[in-house]
Amino acid sequence: MLTRVTNQTITRNAQYNLQTGLTALAKLQNQASSQKAISVPSDDPAGTSKSLQIRGEQAATAQYGRNISDGTAWLNTVDSTLSAVSSIMGRIRDLTVQGANDGAMSPTSKDAIATELTNLKGELLKQANTSYLGRNIFAGNTNAGVAFNADYTFNGLAGDSVQRRIDANTTVRVDADGAAVFGTNPGVPPSTDPGTTPGSVFTLIDNIVDDLHNGVNIGARLTEIDARKQAISAQQSIIGTTEAQMDRAQQTNASQTVSLESQRSSVEDLDVAKVILDLQTQQTTYQTSLGVTAKVLQPTLMDFLR
Amino acid sequence: MSSFGTLNTAYTGLVAARRGLDVVGQNIANANTDGYTRQRVTTSASVTAPSSLSMSQTFTVGQGVSVDGVARLGSSLLDARVRLATGTSGYWDVRASTMSSLEGTLQEPGPNGLSSTLQKFWSAWQDLGNNAAVPATGAALLAQAGGLVSQIANGYHQVDDQWSTLRSDTDVKVAQLNDAGARVANLNAKIRTTLAAGGSANELIDQRNTITTSISKLVGGTVRELPDGTNEILIGGNPLVSGDNFHSVALVGTYHMDAVGSDPVQLEWTSRPGSPVALDGGEIGGAISMLAAADGSGTGGPIAEAAASYNAFAANLATQVNGIYSTGANAAGTTGVNFFSLNGALPAALGLTVIPTTSADLATATVGAGAYNGDVAGAISQLGASKTSPDSVWASIVAGIGTTSQTAQQQSTLAGLSTKAAVDNQLSNAGVDLDEENVNLLSFQRAYQGAARVMTAVDQMLDTLINHTGTVGL
Numbered sequence: 129m130l131t132r133v134t135n136q137t138i139t140r141n142a143q144y145n146l147q148t149g150l151t152a153l154a155k156l157q158n159q160a161s162s163q164k165a166i167s168v169p170s171d172d173p174a175g176t177s178k179s180l181q182i183r184g185e186q187a188a189t190a191q192y193g194r195n196i197s198d199g200t201a202w203l204n205t206v207d208s209t210l211s212a213v214s215s216i217m218g219r220i221r222d223l224t225v226q227g228a229n230d231g232a233m234s235p236t237s238k239d240a241i242a243t244e245l246t247n248l249k250g251e252l253l254k255q256a257n258t259s260y261l262g263r264n265i266f267a268g269n270t271n272a273g274v275a276f277n278a279d280y281t282f283n284g285l286a287g288d289s290v291q292r293r294i295d296a297n298t299t300v301r302v303d304a305d306g307a308a309v310f311g312t313n314p315g316v317p318p319s320t321d322p323g324t325t326p327g328s329v330f331t332l333i334d335n336i337v338d339d340l341h342n343g344v345n346i347g348a349r350l351t352e353i354d355a356r357k358q359a360i361s362a363q364q365s366i367i368g369t370t371e372a373q374m375d376r377a378q379q380t381n382a383s384q385t386v387s388l389e390s391q392r393s394s395v396e397d398l399d400v401a402k403v404i405l406d407l408q409t410q411q412t413t414y415q416t417s418l419g420v421t422a423k424v425l426q427p428t429l430m431d432f433l434r
Numbered sequence: 435m436s437s438f439g440t441l442n443t444a445y446t447g448l449v450a451a452r453r454g455l456d457v458v459g460q461n462i463a464n465a466n467t468d469g470y471t472r473q474r475v476t477t478s479a480s481v482t483a484p485s486s487l488s489m490s491q492t493f494t495v496g497q498g499v500s501v502d503g504v505a506r507l508g509s510s511l512l513d514a515r516v517r518l519a520t521g522t523s524g525y526w527d528v529r530a531s532t533m534s535s536l537e538g539t540l541q542e543p544g545p546n547g548l549s550s551t552l553q554k555f556w557s558a559w560q561d562l563g564n565n566a567a568v569p570a571t572g573a574a575l576l577a578q579a580g581g582l583v584s585q586i587a588n589g590y591h592q593v594d595d596q597w598s599t600l601r602s603d604t605d606v607k608v609a610q611l612n613d614a615g616a617r618v619a620n621l622n623a624k625i626r627t628t629l630a631a632g633g634s635a636n637e638l639i640d641q642r643n644t645i646t647t648s649i650s651k652l653v654g655g656t657v658r659e660l661p662d663g664t665n666e667i668l669i670g671g672n673p674l675v676s677g678d679n680f681h682s683v684a685l686v687g688t689y690h691m692d693a694v695g696s697d698p699v700q701l702e703w704t705s706r707p708g709s710p711v712a713l714d715g716g717e718i719g720g721a722i723s724m725l726a727a728a729d730g731s732g733t734g735g736p737i738a739e740a741a742a743s744y745n746a747f748a749a750n751l752a753t754q755v756n757g758i759y760s761t762g763a764n765a766a767g768t769t770g771v772n773f774f775s776l777n778g779a780l781p782a783a784l785g786l787t788v789i790p791t792t793s794a795d796l797a798t799a800t801v802g803a804g805a806y807n808g809d810v811a812g813a814i815s816q817l818g819a820s821k822t823s824p825d826s827v828w829a830s831i832v833a834g835i836g837t838t839s840q841t842a843q844q845q846s847t848l849a850g851l852s853t854k855a856a857v858d859n860q861l862s863n864a865g866v867d868l869d870e871e872n873v874n875l876l877s878f879q880r881a882y883q884g885a886a887r888v889m890t891a892v893d894q895m896l897d898t899l900i901n902h903t904g905t906v907g908l
Contacts, residue, residue, distance in 0.1 A: 134867035135465065137858060144854060169537050169836025170843060177833035179543040184818060184825045187553030191560045191815070198564055261565075269804025271567060288804050292564065293812060296819050396543060429872040 135428065142421040149414040156407045165398045175395050182392045189388060192295055193381045196374055199292035202302035203371045205260040210304065210364045213255050217360060220248055220333065221353050227340055228347035235343075242340040249333040253278075256310050263290070266306030275306050280314035280330040282307055294377040300370055304363050311356070329356050437899070439497065440892045446498030447885030450477050453501050454878035461866045462875075469644035471508040471864040473636055477501055506636040508643070510659060512860040517647055519856040521654030521715035523849035528720030529736075530846035532600055533839035536740060539592040542832045548585055549832075552825055555582045556818035559811045562798055566808030567765060572793020575811075579773075579788045586751075590744045590783035597691040597725065597737045601699065604721040608685040608701065611652045611674075611718065614645050615667070619680035621645070622664035626678070629663045639663075649674070653701075654715030670712035672703065683711060685718075687725075692781060694738055695727040736838050743831040745782040751824040752776050752786060754817050762797035762810030764790075769801055773814075 159165070169176040227233060227241045257274040258265050267275035268288030275283055290303040306312075311328040332352055339346045454475045464470040480497040541547040558575040565571045621642040628635040646657055646667065655669040664677040674681055686707070687699030699722055700710035713719035726735030728742040752774035759773040777785030790796050798811040818825050 132862045132867070134862065134865040135869075136865040136867075137862045140858065140861065166543060168534070168839070169540060169542055169832050170534070170839035171836075173833045173836035173840055176543055176836050177829045180547075180549045180825070180829040180832060183543065183549060184553055184823075184829075187550075187557060188819055191557045195560065195564060262568075263806060267804075269566075269799070269807035271805035285804055288807065290806075291809070291812070293560065293816075296816070299812075429869040433872065433876075 138424065142417075142424065145417050146414075146421060149410065149417050153407075153410050153414050156403060156410050159398055160400075160403045160407050163398050163400070164396060166396050179392065179395045182388055182395065186385070186388045186392065188296070189381060189384050192293060193378075193385065195292045196294050196378050196381055199294065199300060199302040200371070200374045200378070202260055202265065202290065202292070203367055203374060205258065206265050206302070206304045207364070207367050207371065209255055209258045209265060210309070210360060210367060213252065213309065214357070214360050214364065216248055216252050216255065217329075217353065217357050220245060220252075220336075221350065221357070223248075224336060224346055224349055224353060227336075228345055228350070230345055238340045242337045245333055245337050245340075249330055249337075252310075252333070253330060256306065264306075265303050266309060268303060268306075276310060276330070280328045282310075282312040294374065295380070298377075300373060300377075302370070304367060309360055309363050332356065437892070437896060441889060443496075443498035444885050444888040444892065446480065446500065447888065448882060450475070450499045450501050451878045451882035451885060453504075454881070455875065457504055458871050458875045458878060461871050462868065465866040465868060465871075469640050469647075470866065471506050471636070471640050471643075472866045474505050474507060475501060476503050476505050504634050504636060506639060508639075508864050509860070512856070512863055513643055513647075514657065516853070516856040516860050517650035517655075517657060519849065519853040520647055521650045521719075523846070523853040524651040524717040525654070525715040525720035525723075526842060526846035526849045528600075528717045529724060530839070530842040532596065532721075532724050533736060533835070533842045536593065536596055536737060537835050537839045539589065539596070540832055540835065547832075548582075548589060549825060549828055551578075551582050551585050552828065553818065554578050556815045559815035562796065563808035563810075563812030563815055566796075566798045566806050566811060567793075569793045572796050575796070576788065576790065576793065583774075583786050583788060586744060586748050586783050586786060590741060590781065593737060593741045593744065594691050597694075597741070598689070600721055600724055600737070601689055604699070604718060604725070605685055607652055607718050607721065608683060611649060612682050614649050614652070615674045615680045615682070618642055618645050618649070618665070618667065618675045619678050622675065623678035625663050635663060650716065652716045653713055653718050670714070672711070681705060691738060691741060694725065694735070698727060699725040732834065736835070740831075740835055741781070741783070743834070747824060747827055747831060748782040748786045749776065750827050752782075754822075754824060755814055758810060758814050758817070759797060761801070763799050763801045764797040765794050765805060769797065771797055773797075 158167070166172050166175050166179060223241050223245055227238055233241075253276060256266055256276045264270065264272070264275040264283075267282070267284035269290060270283050270285065270288070272283035277283065284306050286307070289301045289305070291299040292302050293299045310330070311332075313327045314331055332349065336346050336349050338344075339349070454477075457473050457475050461472050477499050480500045482494045482497050542549060544550070555575075555578045558571075558578040562571045562575045621638055625635045625638045625642065628638065642665070646665070649655065649667060650657075653669050653674075655667055655674065658666045658668070660666055660677060662677070665675070666673050666677070667675040669683075672681070673679070674683065682704045683701050684704050684707075685699065686702050688694055688697040701713060701718060701722065702708065702710055713722065724735055724737055726738065728734040728738040730742075732739055734742075752772075755774055756772040760770050763769045764771070772789055775787050775789050776782055777787065779785065796811075798809075799805065799807040800809045803809065817823055
């Protein structure tokens with residue numbers, strides 16, 4: 129008797145089929161309009177876990193991108209400052225060569241050179257105290273107002289540096305070592321021996337000025353100036369290398385961002401073509417079942433008994 | 435047989451046809467009544483007992499038709515199958531709908547979930563690492579940390595609300611169960627009386643079946659038919675209803691999720707407090723399984739497990755962040771302080787608070803380094819990228835809840851399908867078919883006309899005999 133069909137079972141089945149069709153339609157419509165394959169974790173628990181992980185990596189990559197921009201800005205500031213310092217040092221060397229011509233220089237000319245040297249020292253000190261966003265670029269993480277005080281003492285700490293994280297495992301130094309560039313020992317001029325504690329470049333200039341005033345030949349100071357210029361070039365090449373590293377990191381970061389976004393999309397987002405096709409099919413199915421139901425439920429024996 | 439005997443035979447035919455029409459009318463009237471089972475008049479031909487007194491050898495004819503009763507064309511097997519399927523379906527429906535709203539509170543995956551707040555929290559640490567001792571970045575971190583803490587607490591509250599809502603819903607369901615049980619006992623008493631008096635209890639049995647099915651939906655259970663027409667409903671092996679006796683049950687246990695470990699929610703017989711009823715399904719069974727305490731291995735009640743996950747997550751976050759943060763020094767040089775504090779008197783998810791209140795309090799620098807050093811903050815920001823990060827703890831919590839919910843929804847769909855199949859079978863057997871009833875209507879109508887014609891024929895015969903005998907030629 130289980131195959132007995134009654135009006136009630138037909139009605140129920142029709143209702144059930146309509147309801148199922150409508151539910152499927154609603155789900156597909158929701159998917160098509162939200163474009164999300166996973167709207168709640170139970171849609172795909174494994175995919176959800178993966179999506180959370182990818183979103184975490186995306187956030188970290190975005191943060192590394194900001195770190196790289198910030199670091200690049202630091203490096204640009206340091207680079208241009210070092211260029212300025214380098215050209216000032218060049219001018220100082222020229223003046224020293226000029227002032228070393230004892231026979232050709234009158235005391236007045238020497239005084240003029242001394243005055244210019246003193247001005248250049250002030251300029252150099254200003255460059256040494258260059259800051260980026262309120263922080264000294266030559267003094268690590270110190271919160272002192274300047275990197276070099278008026279008495280040429282250095283405010284930075286040994287081994288302290290400003291680091292930026294450019295990916296999960298790498299940090300790079302984005303400031304320059306003020307001690308290596310300008311020398312930290314105020315009493316001693318820069319030595320030609322790189323092994324000793326670097327003497328201050330400012331003291332060196334003071335010494336040259338004193339020599340000029342005292343009539344001492346300043347030709348001997350050229351070695352010290354060259355040693356200092358070498359130290360500055362060394363720092364410039366370090367900064368240049370780091371900038372190149374930053375550029376590479378920037379590119380890696382950009383391609384990483386694209387790759388992560390496509391991964392996220394492949395986990396979370398829908399295949400639009402498939403959903404639209406499914407939606408069309410489901411709409412047709414639903415309309416068919418509506419039409420069929422309307423036809424099937426009408427006639428009974430009542431319609432034919434007169 | 436006397437001449438009047440045939441009149442009586444025709445009369446029984448009229449009566450039987452009219453009863454048949456009555457029943458067809460009842461069937462058609464109840465074509466759409468929920469739980470109605472179609473009925474049929476059962477008739478049999480009356481036989482004449484051979485008379486030993488009669489010496490004549492004339493053969494005897496039956497004496498018409500007798501109406502034996504009105505049969506209820508239900509099948510107790512199909513009814514039992516419906517009850518079983520409904521019980522299972524009720525169990526999984528409750529679990530699926532509760533899990534579905536529970537996972538809805540997670541807001542994952544998406545920009546509003548805890549994972550997203552956590553990522554912003556790590557980014558704020560990194561920004562602070564880059565610009566340590568800048569008040570604005572410190573304030574931004576503190577705001578993110580405050581947001582994270584309140585989102586964890588909020589998530590815990592939502593889980594707690596789910597639990598409380600389900601707990602009070604279950605109270606209502608137990609009240610429905612007691613009400614339904616009392617009504618079945620009442621109907622059993624009426625059915626027994628009606629049957630004992632020889633009446634038809636079909637409609638009462640239909641009513642009882644409907645209520646019994648609703649009891650199965652609530653608690654599962656098994657039903658036995660008793661010889662006197664009453665039934666017995668057993669839950670966990672003990673009778674809820676037996677004939678006209680009804681034993682009430684009560685839902686006992688705490689109304690607070692935090693206390694469920696020591697005071698579990700369970701169904702008990704009112705007459706025997708302290709011993710829980712073992713439920714094998716039904717909505718109440720599903721709800722009680724959802725309301726169970728967490729057991730530490732992740733297999734306890736899913737709601738309490740979700741709450742425990744929030745606590746474990748909060749504790750893990752505090753431990754990991756504090757572990758690195760306490761190595762740092764703040765602007766004043768103070769070291770060894772924590773970032774998060776956990777109030778032991780509260781669940782970890784609610785007891786989690788941020789200790790520093792201003793950016794100057796933040797210990798972001800490596801001890802001995804410059805004041806603008808942010809290495810400690812940078813190291814904390816890298817917690818998010820580690821293998822054992824709070825993020826991965828959270829992801830596994832979300833995946834766990836998602837899996838439980840997915841299982842419950844699949845089971846619920848399957849149970850729904852098997853319930854539909856069972857109800858289809860039941861209705862295809864017991865439902866009223868209007869075409870069939872129309873055909874029966876016609877045949878009973880014709881039978882009535884036929885019986886009336888027999889009666890007219892006998893009447894005319896008797897008229898001839900009584901009024902026209904001896905009036906030949908007049």
